[in-house]
Amino acid sequence: MFKQITFKFKNDVTRIEFWVVTGCIIAALILSIFDIIRNNQIAANNMIQAGQQAVTPALLSATLMPILFSYLVTFIIYLLLCFYLTPAFEGDGGTALNGSLLIFIFIALSYLVGIISIYFAALLALKILFIYFNRNRQNGESALYYEASLLTASWILITIGLLYVSTPVMLHFYILYDVAAAMVLYLYAVHVLLPNEKLKNKNIIYYFFRMFLLAALSSLAVYLICLSFKGGSGLSRPAAIFVLVIDIGDAENIAWLVFLNFLTQLFIVMPLARTTYKRRNAKKDEEIKTLKTELGQSDANLNFLKSQINPHFLFNALNTLYGTALQENAERTGEGIQKLGDMMRFMLEENVRDRILLSRDIDYLKNYILLQKLRTSASSSIIIETQIEDYQGALMITPMLLIPFVENAFKHGISLQNPSHIKVTLQTDGNTLYFDVHNSIHIRHDNDPEKGQSGIGLDNVKQRLALLYPNRHDLVIRENAKEFFIHLTVQLDII
Structure with missing residues (x-):
């Protein structure tokens, strides 16, 4: 369960904190040892003066061993918090968080029996709170572990x-034992009992019966724990350092603690757990409803945008082919028709899909550029450069995501009367696509029918990127009086 522990520091602050805490634990241990040796030496001198036998090394060793054990446990707990709990809470959760409950139980028991001093217990509780507030808030499946950490740290403090x-005195022990039992039952009810299939039909009787039995069992556990500490097991420890220094008292006090625990479980924990669970479920249902609505709107927007794309590119391709046919009536026309056929086949068969292989979209991009080159090849003042990677991997992309940028470059960057240039670059690195388009800009004549019409290409692709690749793309667009430049980075999926 703890196989994922890795002793690595995520930053310099964590490293500094680790060495500061380690130094404090070592310093406290050394001071405690010196204090014990000094006290034993004073006691030995007093006994010698009184004519009694001095303290033997065996007795000194018996005094030191509990102190050594206490600091060892404290350091082990700190290591678990730093190198196991912190990565688990900041990551995606999963099985890595399963061991966190054992860590909290271990901390609580060590604190209860007085193994950990109250000073270090407070510091460990603050460390747990720091981990809690820096958790991965997007991981809703780990709510049990997050709540357990918050409740454990709060209870200790x-x-x-x-x-x-x-x-x-009774308030001390009520918080120490009854509240601890209430925390355990609350977590069980909210995260295990209420999500049970038998309670999905709102079977209140079943829930009340189970909670009644659990309240009785927890009261029995509190009774046994109180009996084990009856008489004040912590009296032999320094009152300023360890927790269990107050005598629980007689049987009457124990009876009151057990009775209060039973009432707390039935009249506080039981309704509180059910109310919390219902409120969270209502919030989840509302979130699911909102997501479904947004998904429906996104699908509608995507379908509408796709329906706009097909005729848009068809008309551009037909215009290109028409211009080529006017120039000559030979191989170039046949090549243009072939490229147009490939493009039409792509739009009919693959453009309707949500995702296609990146290699297929690149093929379409190349066909479009070759078709445009046929139209402009007669003009030596038009320079078209392409550095498009011949990708054959398994990356997937939304179809027709790249072509609007290239189409925009040819639409606004080519002039048969003036020098023009277009450069298209495409490459991949892992699952990241890098795409650049750089083109000249020409002012259209007043009689140009497309003057003042920006088209739907760039607005379309911006919407699609926002819908399909949120937080996974970076689009940079720059423009001046003579040039237009776009740089697109997209994190793609692998098949």
């Missing part, structure tokens, strides 16, 4: 705070 406040 509250119980420590009560040690420094003048409050009734």
Whole structure:
């Protein structure tokens, strides 16, 4: 379960924090050892003066071992928080978070039995809160682990705070035991019991029966724990360092704790868990409804945009072919017709798909450029450069995503009367596509029927990029009086 622990620092701040905390633990350990040795030496001198036998090395070792064990456990917990819990909470969750519950249980038990000092317990609780607030908030499936971390840290800090406040003794133990039991039952009810199939039909009787039994079991557990600490098992420890330093008291106090625990589970935890679960489900249903609505609108927009694309490019291709036919009536015309046939076949068969192989879209792009070259080949003042990678991999792309940029370049960048240039570059690196188009700009004559018409090409592709590649693309468009430049980077999917 803890196989994914990797001892790597994600940044310099984490590295500095690790060494500062490690130094504090080592310094505290050394000071504790010196303090124990000094106290034992004073006790030995007093016993010698009183004519009694001095403290033996065995007794000194027995005193040091619990302290060494305490700091060792503290350091192990800190390592788990740094190198296991932090990456799990900041990542995508999954099985990596399964071990976090065991970590919280281990921390709570170590704190309860007094293995961890209250100073380091407070620091560990603050570390858990820091991890919680820096979690991956997009990972909704890990809500159980996130809530467990928040509740565990809050419980530790509250119980420590009560040690420094003048409050009734029973309140201390109510928070220490009953609230801890309530936290466990709340998490179980919200994340395990209520999502159960039997409760999907809102079977309140089944829920109440299960919660009643669990409340009884948790009360029994609290009773057994209180019995184990009856008489104040922590009295032998320094009152300023460890938690369990107050005598739980007689059987009457224990009975009150058990009774209050049972009432807390039934009248606070049970309704609170059900209300929380219903509220979250209502929020999820609303989010699903909103997503479905947005998805429907996106599909409608995409279908509409695709219906605009096909005739747009068909007319451009036909105009190109018509211009070629006027120039000569031979091989160039036949080649133009062949390229146009390939383009029409692409639009009829593959343009209707959501995604196609990048190699097929590149083929269409090349056919379009070759068709345009036929129209402009007679003019030596027109320079068309292409550096298009001959890609044959498994990347997928939305069809007709790149052609609007090239079409726009030929539409506004070519003039049969003035020097013109177009450069198209396409390459891939992993799953990233890099696409550049650089062209000259010519002012259209007043009698040009397309003057003042920007067309739908660029607006179309911007909408499609926003809908289909959100947060996965970067489009840069620059323009001056003579040149137009676009740079597109897209993170594509692999088949």
